[in-house]
Amino acid sequence: MPPKNKKKDGDDDAKFMRAARFGRVKNDLKMGFVGLPNVGKSTLTNLLAGANHAEAANYPFCTIDPNMVQAIVPDQKFKYLAETYKPPSVVPAVLKIVDIAGLIRGAAEGAGLGNAFLSHIAAVDGIFHLVRAFDSDEVIHVDDSVDPIRDLETIQSELCLKDKEALIKVLEKEKDRVRKEKGLSRSADVPLGDVFQSAYDKCVKLIDSNTPVQTHEDFSMGEVDCIRDFGLITTKPQIYVINMSKKSFLRKGNVWLPKIQTWVNEHGGGQIIPMSCEFEQELFDLAEDKAAQKAYIEKCEEEVKAMGLTGPGFAVKSVVPRLIRAGRASLCLQSFYTAGPKEVRAWTIMKGTLAPQAAGVIHTDFERGFIKAEVANFDDFKALHEGQASMAKVKEAGKYRQEGKTYVMQEGDIVVFMHNTTTAKKK
Numbered sequence: 001m002p003p004k005n006k007k008k009d010g011d012d013d014a015k016f017m018r019a020a021r022f023g024r025v026k027n028d029l030k031m032g033f034v035g036l037p038n039v040g041k042s043t044l045t046n047l048l049a050g051a052n053h054a055e056a057a058n059y060p061f062c063t064i065d066p067n068m069v070q071a072i073v074p075d076q077k078f079k080y081l082a083e084t085y086k087p088p089s090v091v092p093a094v095l096k097i098v099d100i101a102g103l104i105r106g107a108a109e110g111a112g113l114g115n116a117f118l119s120h121i122a123a124v125d126g127i128f129h130l131v132r133a134f135d136s137d138e139v140i141h142v143d144d145s146v147d148p149i150r151d152l153e154t155i156q157s158e159l160c161l162k163d164k165e166a167l168i169k170v171l172e173k174e175k176d177r178v179r180k181e182k183g184l185s186r187s188a189d190v191p192l193g194d195v196f197q198s199a200y201d202k203c204v205k206l207i208d209s210n211t212p213v214q215t216h217e218d219f220s221m222g223e224v225d226c227i228r229d230f231g232l233i234t235t236k237p238q239i240y241v242i243n244m245s246k247k248s249f250l251r252k253g254n255v256w257l258p259k260i261q262t263w264v265n266e267h268g269g270g271q272i273i274p275m276s277c278e279f280e281q282e283l284f285d286l287a288e289d290k291a292a293q294k295a296y297i298e299k300c301e302e303e304v305k306a307m308g309l310t311g312p313g314f315a316v317k318s319v320v321p322r323l324i325r326a327g328r329a330s331l332c333l334q335s336f337y338t339a340g341p342k343e344v345r346a347w348t349i350m351k352g353t354l355a356p357q358a359a360g361v362i363h364t365d366f367e368r369g370f371i372k373a374e375v376a377n378f379d380d381f382k383a384l385h386e387g388q389a390s391m392a393k394v395k396e397a398g399k400y401r402q403e404g405k406t407y408v409m410q411e412g413d414i415v416v417f418m419h420n421t422t423t424a425k426k427k
Helices: 011-019 041-049 076-085 115-122 148-182 194-208 221-228 246-250 257-266 277-284 290-306 320-330 355-362 364-368 378-384 392-396
Strands: 030-034 067-072 089-091 094-099 126-133 238-244 271-275 333-339 343-350 370-377 400-403 413-419
Touching: 030 041, 030 115, 041 067, 041 094, 041 126, 041 277, 041 320, 076 333, 076 343, 076 378, 094 320, 126 148, 126 257, 126 320, 148 194, 148 257, 194 221, 238 246, 238 257, 238 320, 246 277, 246 290, 257 271, 271 277, 271 320, 277 290, 320 333, 343 355, 355 364, 355 370, 355 413, 364 370, 364 413, 370 378, 378 392, 378 413
Parallel strands: 030 094, 030 126, 089 343, 126 238, 238 271, 333 413
Antiparallel strands: 067 094, 333 343, 370 400, 370 413
8 A cells, every 4th residue: 555644734735725726616517537448437436426337347538528426425424414404405515527438549639539538637636647557358458468657658648739739729729829919920939927938838847748737836926827728638626546456455455556556656746546446346236235234344354354454444435425525625625514394405616716606505595695605514503402492592692693795605604595586687
């Protein structure tokens, strides 16, 4: 298993905000599975969605069109609120995930299903980079052998080649803009702005070294604004998902993981999540029988003990919830809740969203007529409500707050928005 780095408070937030700085500011962002054919993308998409929404078959290009599913976000706070209020309607937060057909070497020049795949990747907001690290006579490999480092190089190279092509067009477009603005001829030297030139040069250097642009820390805000308009694929947040055999997953490691960690570190760094589609599928197939699922976990735990591996680090559990949470965090998404006798609902917003814009996620009229937000912290509610499905005890304790238009929403806020909405005047 890759070594774990020591984290300081705020490290994760800073990392995720840095990775998502080039993206769209929206609440319905999407993650996409990217990888070679037959690495487990469709199988894992099915598992994340909790249902067989995508065809999973043992041949290249079985998924021709992007297939999107919605994965329910594992959320203990939401579950607690639902169990407390017991309303007839409960609506959890979801993460949109796109299963993109497999890339092969040369896709940037049209090989395989070519540029169509790359356009599908460009349409998502973050990337699950799925890499195969298991041998199987039953599942063919598009390159006839298993080599995760080669596969990482293939996918990263194709994404960077596409970005190199985009940068050429970006430079010509900027030169044309400046010529038109200054009335210069086509043959004249074009003086480019310092910020644009700096942003462009940094991107070219990164792409030439096969390193995703989003991993680079030394960008000014002006450069970020420029790069956001470049439309580069490698500005998207990226999570490396390593699909191992069940045996390797249970013993928490195989021969490839240290090499993968080294490769990722040499290409800008990033989050690595080892998992096993084999294990997850076998566990999922028992979902209708909780006793059988428990027995399966216990059997796997016995296998782990037989290998001489003990301790909390070798606990056997599904990685699917972690994948969903990691994808959501990489897009800088978070939840707030509305809770009452009729419905408990988790609403998705981006980190840093102000109260009026959060109200607008519920209804645009709420944002337009926003007066204030009445807010309770989930931990305060849990500690104080004494089993009641109401905020009465929270209010008595002075933990129920009124917030205005400049309030930055926090993960886990339970909110009632007050608004005074009138019919919009006709122009």
